[in-house]
Amino acid sequence: MTPPSAAALQTLKSAAGTGGWTDDPAEIAPWLTEWRNRWQGHTPLMLTPRSTEEAARLVAICAEHRVAITPQGGDTGLVGGQIPYGEVLLSTRKLRAIRDVTPLDDAMTVEAGVTLLEAQQAAAAADRLFPLSLAAEGTATIGGVVSTNAGGTAVIRYGVMRDLVLGLEAVLPDGQIFHGLKRLRKDNTGYDLKQLLIGAEGTLGVVTAATVKLFPVMRSRATAMVGLETPAAAIDLLARAKAETGGGVEAFELMKRIGMGFVLANIPDTPEPLDSTPPWYVLIELVSGEPGAADAAMERLLTHAFETGLITDAAISQNDAQRAAFWKVREEQSAAQKPEGGGWKHDVSVPVSRIADFLEEATTAVERFHPGARVSAFGHVGDGNMHYDVLCPLGGDLPAFLARWAEGSQIVHDIVARYDGSISAEHGLGRLKTEEARRYKSPLEIAAMQGIRAAFDPNRIMNPGVLF
Ligand SMILES: Cc1cc2nc3c(=O)[nH]c(=O)nc-3n(C[C@H](O)[C@H](O)[C@H](O)COP(=O)(O)OP(=O)(O)OC[C@H]3O[C@@H](n4cnc5c(N)ncnc54)[C@H](O)[C@@H]3O)c2cc1C
CATH class of the missing domain: 3.30.70.2740 (Alpha-Beta Plaits)
Known part of the structure; x- marks a missing residue:
């Protein structure tokens, strides 16, 4: 794609208005790289619309002038899809409203720039749970988790974002607004457009708001760190845990001793989670709607697993601090590799x-x-x-x-x-894995995706360096 003309950039600046854009390299710099410092992008302009309508006006100008756009939320993506390489950077961080929380519908509508943590907190304030959870939740945005179809630690019980979104609002590549913020559980009226936008990594439009599913708050939760000899033992334990709790497993995270060693050596305030040093660890979290029931289920599960030789060691967290310590050694696995x-x-x-x-x-x-x-x-x-x-x-x-x-x-x-x-x-394909994915997707799948993209964005202005 050719770089945007000076006239197009000037039109975008005028439409964005004061505070809605910057071309100051120092202001833009933090948004041109990411967590792993793997990508270093460049852009002539960063746009920060404050409403869906503003975003729509800006995208319409881009469409008219064939200016390519890279949408960005919290910039925590791990495959480089949010980093512009000459495209205009459209940040959704100023779309900040929690539009509504409706407990009777078990639904909540939040704008794209709300962080995942803020969305969880808004649900909790209404005595509901928004279950998507991942280590970057203080920074990752709703627009980003929708666009990457994020998973995280509670997928085993609640699913990925595709399972958690009821409705979407998005600006399509020609600047039209798709008003799809329904909160229906049932809607069989043809193709499901929101599902195309989920996981599209910014290639089919700019997500501006999402209506997400809420769940009852669990009344008991038990967390344990377990030691095992093999991954096969972990899979056996998982099957037992699912069968014994009737769906009460909320997290089941495997770690290898070498990774645990990196965390203990490279991350401050991380003590050994167990007395022994097994080759493999599992962090298990069980939940129940009944007070105390998760602790009893954990006790039963681990006692039986220990007696039958499936696990070699275990510690059940006794308080919030110990639970946080267990999660810390899991969540720091990736960061602990950096010094290595x-x-x-x-x-x-x-x-x-x-x-x-x-x-x-x-x-x-x-x-x-x-x-x-x-x-x-x-x-x-x-x-x-x-x-x-x-x-x-x-x-x-x-x-x-x-x-x-x-x-x-x-x-x-x-x-x-x-x-x-x-x-x-x-994590998606982004800039990192799109080429690699061509080896594994069938020609039929790639052609179908290209056809869908061309129908939404015939001039390929949305995140052109990402996906097929
Ligand atoms: C420490 C750490 C832990 C992580 N753990 C997990 C995990 O457990 N599970 C998991 O799934 N991911 C995980 N991730 C990856 C990351 O957090 C997710 O990909 C997250 O969904 C990105 O959200 P974001 O707002 O930062 O999006 P960004 O990084 O800004 O963007 C990601 C992609 O979405 C597009 N995009 C962003 N916002 C919009 C929008 N409003 N409209 C259209 N397109 C948009 C971008 O163009 C880009 O392609 C982790 C990342 C880190 C740093």
């Missing part, structure tokens, strides 16, 4: 029943390809989703190791594909 020198990151999923075999096969293949490489697999194993990260051997040549990323990833992704899995379980 970075690595090849993978966000993959396979059917839950095949996780153990996948981990074994992938690790054997990676170790053969790059002897000494350190595999730190962790993640939402209850959803079959692992963050399968491969770090440079201790004392190894980091630049040479990183130069083998693409080749090493292909080995991992080919195994994922053979296990009928996905090379992007929850």
